[in-house]
Amino acid sequence: MNSSDVYWVYNPLWHVLGNIGPNANKRRRDRAPSPAAISLIRDVLLSEKEPPTTKASAPMFFDELDTRAQPDIRPVPDDTQGFRIRLDLRYTKPPVWRRLVLPGDITLDRLHDVIQAAMGWEDCHLHRFRSDADLRSPAFITTWDVSQGDTGVWENEVRLDQIVSAVGDTIGYEYDFGDCWDHLLRVEEVLPEPPAEIELVTGRRACPPEDCGGVGGHDELAAWVESGHADSHLPPVFENAQQALEWLPDGWHPAAFDIEHARGLPDDLNNA
Structure with missing residues (x-):
């Protein structure tokens, strides 16, 4: 497997994880991966199949993943509960x-x-x-x-x-x-x-604010608000408290x- 194959196969995975992982830039929503990309990468990570090792073998691997099982549903019951x-x-x-x-x-x-x-x-x-x-x-x-x-x-x-x-x-x-x-x-x-x-x-x-960066981003915001907006707890994604307060929904408190x-x-x- 040469260096170009490594890049072709794994660079998309690295890009997606870079946007949704713990080191993601939570304010760069314009760079978020598409839902289809996230779904595909998640299927790769959860799959028991061996991942592709070359550019030539990758399409077949992804095609197999895309043939997803359909959910089982019961018949409509006679009586509604x-x-x-x-x-x-x-x-x-x-x-x-x-x-x-x-x-x-x-x-x-x-x-x-x-x-x-x-x-x-x-x-x-x-x-x-x-x-x-x-x-x-x-x-x-x-x-x-x-x-x-x-x-x-x-x-x-x-x-x-x-x-x-x-x-x-x-x-x-x-x-x-x-x-x-x-x-x-x-x-x-x-x-x-x-x-x-x-x-x-x-x-x-409270419901987390939209686009706050997932559970990790929510935890950082919650700790900052519950600390009384202490500078020591300011989430690193913000430059200062004023910027964070302007971004947060009015009156948001994690316990409310x-x-x-x-x-x-x-x-x-x-x-x-």
Whole structure:
């Protein structure tokens, strides 16, 4: 394997990891890799196949990875139930989480809207649902994927109760493939009847600011705010406290969660 082959095969991987890894420049959003690139690189890292060693062998390797398994879905049940679900933003400490009561017949595209509202995201990045919590589990395609010519199981046509049915069942939800926010939805209780309305029951801690650099960037911002904006805790991505305060959402504090505001957002879906 010569030096040009090494560069051709591994330089794309290095570029992506340079943008999403721990040493990423969190303010250079214009250089973020595409969702397709991140997905492909993640599949390379998680694959049990031997990686390509030459430029000639790489296309076949990537073609095999692109033939992804499709998620398994159950038939639509005869009776619609409800679910009490805990939604966790994974790897945050202390955890950022919400508790929701949802009807089993809610489709994944509408569930996406509920998650965005309940968490406090701004829905300005791509997303996808996985059939389980495992990062390697099959994913559903979104409307954006369809517009790009991708094929698969479309989230708009899949109900929640076609994926989960019992306490402990899980679904994965990814948002912003640059910051890589991974959420876990876990069934806490199966209700005999669906709720009349979607309900946000409770939750803890604020949603991270958009484009803050993932869990690492959030942790730095949280430590700085909770220190009373001490210079010693200023995230290195900012030149000074004034710049950081101007960038942060007004009044953002990691421990604060405005449940009344968040409750009003999913209610809009009940009237749609």
